[in-house]
Amino acid sequence: MQFSIRKFTDVVVAAPIGRIDHSNAGPFEDALRPVLEQSGGSGEAVVLDFSGVEYISSVGLRVLMAAAKQAHSQGSKIAVASLQPIVAEIFAISRFDRILDLYPSVADALASLSLPALEAFNAANSGSPT
Amino acid sequence: MKRIRFWGTRGSLPVALTAAKLREKLTQALRGASGRAFASDAEIGAYLDSLRFPVSGTYGGHTSCVEIETAGPEYVLCDLGSGVRPFGQAAVTRHGPGSSQSYHIFMSHVHWDHIMGLPFFAPAYVPGNRIRIYGGHAGLEAALRRQQDQPSFPVDFNVFRASIEFVHMDPGRRYDIAGMSVTTKLQRHGGDSYGYRFESSGRTVVYSTDSEHKLADPEETNGFVEFFRDADVVIFDAMYSLADAISIKADWGHSSNVVGVELCQMAGARHLCLFHHEPSSDDEAIERSLAEARRLEEITRTGAPLLVTAAYDGMEIEF
Numbered sequence: 001m002q003f004s005i006r007k008f009t010d011v012v013v014a015a016p017i018g019r020i021d022h023s024n025a026g027p028f029e030d031a032l033r034p035v036l037e038q039s040g041g042s043g044e045a046v047v048l049d050f051s052g053v054e055y056i057s058s059v060g061l062r063v064l065m066a067a068a069k070q071a072h073s074q075g076s077k078i079a080v081a082s083l084q085p086i087v088a089e090i091f092a093i094s095r096f097d098r099i100l101d102l103y104p105s106v107a108d109a110l111a112s113l114s115l116p117a118l119e120a121f122n123a124a125n126s127g128s129p130t
Numbered sequence: 131m132k133r134i135r136f137w138g139t140r141g142s143l144p145v146a147l148t149a150a151k152l153r154e155k156l157t158q159a160l161r162g163a164s165g166r167a168f169a170s171d172a173e174i175g176a177y178l179d180s181l182r183f184p185v186s187g188t189y190g191g192h193t194s195c196v197e198i199e200t201a202g203p204e205y206v207l208c209d210l211g212s213g214v215r216p217f218g219q220a221a222v223t224r225h226g227p228g229s230s231q232s233y234h235i236f237m238s239h240v241h242w243d244h245i246m247g248l249p250f251f252a253p254a255y256v257p258g259n260r261i262r263i264y265g266g267h268a269g270l271e272a273a274l275r276r277q278q279d280q281p282s283f284p285v286d287f288n289v290f291r292a293s294i295e296f297v298h299m300d301p302g303r304r305y306d307i308a309g310m311s312v313t314t315k316l317q318r319h320g321g322d323s324y325g326y327r328f329e330s331s332g333r334t335v336v337y338s339t340d341s342e343h344k345l346a347d348p349e350e351t352n353g354f355v356e357f358f359r360d361a362d363v364v365i366f367d368a369m370y371s372l373a374d375a376i377s378i379k380a381d382w383g384h385s386s387n388v389v390g391v392e393l394c395q396m397a398g399a400r401h402l403c404l405f406h407h408e409p410s411s412d413d414e415a416i417e418r419s420l421a422e423a424r425r426l427e428e429i430t431r432t433g434a435p436l437l438v439t440a441a442y443d444g445m446e447i448e449f
Binding site: 022055057058059061062065086089090092093094095096098099 | 351371373422
């Protein structure tokens with residue numbers, strides 16, 4: 001699984017790519033762990049850019065649940081943005097849309113979490129809509 | 131194996147349709163019939179069949195009791211929830227009090243909702259009947275006797291006139307019972323529970339209720355995939371949403387429609403039957419859970435289609 005990380009002032013945007021299922025939920029969890037640990041120490045928020053995620057199974061959703069619990073316990077914030085339609089349906093069917101903070105786009109998530117981060121994001125992405 | 135018949139499908143506690151809910155159904159049905167004329171009962175029946183199930187029917191409220199009808203004369207049941215009362219009445223009506231029958235009863239566990247029907251199981255009071263109760267719990271017999279001790283119930287277990295035997299089953303071992311090959315599997319539930327895999331004449335039915343799936347352990351997942359492998363029907367505990375099952379209701383010992391679909395797809399099962407409905411769920415809520423499970427199956431399908439249904443009291447699955 002590909003997993004890219006970008007930082008915009010006080011927000012880390014992490015973008016997994018591909019399917020998150022029984023075969024690769026472990027690597028997804030391993031990739032996410034240091035991001036969460038870093039955010040706990042620095043107070044940074046985390047946005048998971050799901051625009052490249054084609055499918056997520058219950059095992060992958062469990063990783064998100066654990067991440068949300070960790071963020072809550074360490075006083076940081078985590079959001080999920082840019083869900084593909086199929087993944088958005090899976091979130092709704094599993095009721096994860098009721099327990100995670102979901103946003104239509106990364107920009108929408110940043111607008112809610114940190115305006116300086118949004119400005120940095122817009123500057124970095126000027127001319128390329130997300 | 132000829133058919134499966136559901137006598138109780140509700141989890142935790144029996145529930146009943148209220149007058150207000152019944153009135154809602156009647157109102158919707160009559161609204162739909164406004165201006166129409168029905169010349170016969172058959173036309174009324176056809177109209178009722180055209181309505182959504184939550185309008186024309188109800189999922190029911192008896193707790194777990196499932197009959198597996200075999201080709202032989204012996205009865206096979208899973209669990210002794212309140213649904214075993216109407217089952218027992220039907221059996222006594224069919225055979226009369228002077229006819230001796232054999233009953234094989236497989237117990238998932240001894241929580242109250244799965245044993246509460248036994249004191250009302252009429253065949254247990256009929257001399258000559260033979261009842262064998264199977265399970266993996268060491269305290270199975272003690273639990274069933276205790277619920278009829280004073281002051282919990284006025285009729286002691288010893289009042290039963292049928293011959294009642296308790297048979298311990300070891301997980302993973304294959305048993306030949308009532309013309310079927312039966313294996314049991316330990317499941318994650320408070321005080322443990324056991325699932326059952328019944329195989330006969332090329333047909334396989336899995337009864338897996340009161341079973342929580344932690345998802346983080348691939349070995350545990352693979353164990354259930356093998357237990358469900360190529361089953362014709364998997365009767366599955368789908369009491370909660372996935373989000374509830376792994377958050378506020380984690381360690382409550384139950385599963386979800388989402389995990390049911392995933393496990394059955396991985397196992398190549400043909401029919402997932404959602405079971406052990408949450409008692410606070412009304413018919414519309416259960417129907418919504420069913421529709422969502424079907425949609426999940428549709429958008430995640432990679433092989434042959436998986437039929438998804440939700441069990442209701444009185445439902446039959448024919449082979």
